[in-house]
Structures are given as structure tokens and as C-alpha cells.
Amino acid sequence: MMTAPNHRPLLLKLMLITGGMFGFGYALVPLYDVFCDLTGLNGKTSSMAATADKAVADLKRQVTIEFLAKPDPKMPWLFQPQTRQIQVHPGEIKLVYYEAENPTQALMVAQAVPSVSPGQAALYFNKMECFCFQRQTLKAGEKLLMPLQFYVDPALPEQFSTITLSYTLYDVTQHSPAAQVAAVYQTGK
Structure with a gap:
């Protein structure tokens, strides 16, 4: 009898990647503003x-x-x-x-x-x-x-x-x- 494959580690990795992508997207605007302030890019x-x-x-x-x-x-x-x-x-x-x-x-x-x-x-x-x-x-x-x-x-x-x-x-x-x-x-x- 075959046992079902354990998908738990894959599911955990995918959830971490999704959370990281959401966090990066949330922080992108403030990071861009800081970058523009420091470099003068975009005329800011x-x-x-x-x-x-x-x-x-x-x-x-x-x-x-x-x-x-x-x-x-x-x-x-x-x-x-x-x-x-x-x-x-x-x-x-x-x-x-x-x-x-x-x-x-x-x-x-x-x-x-x-x-x-x-x-x-x-x-x-x-x-x-x-x-x-x-x-x-x-x-x-x-x-x-x-x-x-x-x-x-x-x-x-x-x-x-x-x-x-x-x-x-x-x-x-x-x-x-x-x-x-x-x-x-x-x-x-």
C-alpha cells in the first residue's frame, strides 16, 4: 500500500514566499521615497x-x-x-x-x-x-x-x-x- 506524499513542507514554503511578496509590496512605496530622497531621482x-x-x-x-x-x-x-x-x-x-x-x-x-x-x-x-x-x-x-x-x-x-x-x-x-x-x-x- 502506497502512502500519500507529504505536501506540508511545500505548502509552508509557498506560504512564506507569498507572505514575503506581500510584505515587499507593502514596503515598496516608502522604500522608493527614501531612495528618491537620497539620490534625487525623479526630481524629488x-x-x-x-x-x-x-x-x-x-x-x-x-x-x-x-x-x-x-x-x-x-x-x-x-x-x-x-x-x-x-x-x-x-x-x-x-x-x-x-x-x-x-x-x-x-x-x-x-x-x-x-x-x-x-x-x-x-x-x-x-x-x-x-x-x-x-x-x-x-x-x-x-x-x-x-x-x-x-x-x-x-x-x-x-x-x-x-x-x-x-x-x-x-x-x-x-x-x-x-x-x-x-x-x-x-x-x-
């Missing part, structure tokens, strides 16, 4: 505030910084930079502003996502203060000036003479805690 800049303690302005060079803004097609806000282009010396701290207006009849919450072009220059574009570090809440008809303080690292390779900083503004009202939105609405802040 670090979401951490930079400091210019060691930066010394290189007065022999100038870099053109272009500012672009666009709302996501599903975002009804008006969104634009006050300044379209400036010349900076690497290491020099600059402050510019973006304007946002909520023309709707409802309170909305937005999040700006930056992108730097060329992508390799993202490693050298350092934001000290940026409206993109937190969500922006505007009541119906409200306008807001949003600051961006930055410097270009003096180690920026000579091949880069122009850097383009672009922000896309997304509606994240549904993804904001209802209590937070209600609190902002009640305090008028």
Missing part, C-alpha cells in the same frame, strides 16, 4: 528642512531658478508663484512666495508636491522653509501667501546653470482628519 527633493550653517555664497557663479506651479486637474484652487525666475549665487539664501486662492464655496485642504528638474540638481536644492512641508487649509474664497526659503548648495556641478522647481497642488480634503478641518474652520485660522 528632501521633505526635511535644510540648514545653511556651512553654506558660503559662491559670488563667482549664478544659477537661474525657475518657479512653476500647477494644481492637479481635480483641484479647483488658483495657484502660482509670485516670482517666475530669479538669479542666485550658490550658497545664498533666498525667500520667494507662492500664492493660493480657494475660489470654491467650501473649506478645502491642499498638499503641494515638489519636483526639481534636472533631477540630478535636486540633490543640491535645499529648502529651509517650504509650504510643501505641511498641508494648507483655506476657507471658501480665502487667499494665502506661502513662503519658500531655500539655497542652492555651492557643490552644485558647473554643468547646471538652470534649475526648475515645480509644485503640483493636490486636494487632500478627504484625507484630512475631520476634527482638524473642523477646528481650523471654527478658529478661523
Whole structure:
């Protein structure tokens, strides 16, 4: 009489592989974000505030910084930079502003996502203060000036003479805690 083959070890291995694949898929987005932050790939800049303690302005060079803004097609806000282009010396701290207006009849919450072009220059574009570090809440008809303080690292390779900083503004009202939105609405802040 023949005994049935023992499939238990194979079943255990397949379950472990499936669990590992699920875990890898779950961790892929945060790992990609870390990789992009470290390498500057995909034009992503670090979401951490930079400091210019060691930066010394290189007065022999100038870099053109272009500012672009666009709302996501599903975002009804008006969104634009006050300044379209400036010349900076690497290491020099600059402050510019973006304007946002909520023309709707409802309170909305937005999040700006930056992108730097060329992508390799993202490693050298350092934001000290940026409206993109937190969500922006505007009541119906409200306008807001949003600051961006930055410097270009003096180690920026000579091949880069122009850097383009672009922000896309997304509606994240549904993804904001209802209590937070209600609190902002009640305090008028």
C-alpha cells in the first residue's frame, strides 16, 4: 500500500514566499521615497528642512531658478508663484512666495508636491522653509501667501546653470482628519 506524499513542507514554503511578496509590496512605496530622497531621482527633493550653517555664497557663479506651479486637474484652487525666475549665487539664501486662492464655496485642504528638474540638481536644492512641508487649509474664497526659503548648495556641478522647481497642488480634503478641518474652520485660522 502506497502512502500519500507529504505536501506540508511545500505548502509552508509557498506560504512564506507569498507572505514575503506581500510584505515587499507593502514596503515598496516608502522604500522608493527614501531612495528618491537620497539620490534625487525623479526630481524629488528632501521633505526635511535644510540648514545653511556651512553654506558660503559662491559670488563667482549664478544659477537661474525657475518657479512653476500647477494644481492637479481635480483641484479647483488658483495657484502660482509670485516670482517666475530669479538669479542666485550658490550658497545664498533666498525667500520667494507662492500664492493660493480657494475660489470654491467650501473649506478645502491642499498638499503641494515638489519636483526639481534636472533631477540630478535636486540633490543640491535645499529648502529651509517650504509650504510643501505641511498641508494648507483655506476657507471658501480665502487667499494665502506661502513662503519658500531655500539655497542652492555651492557643490552644485558647473554643468547646471538652470534649475526648475515645480509644485503640483493636490486636494487632500478627504484625507484630512475631520476634527482638524473642523477646528481650523471654527478658529478661523
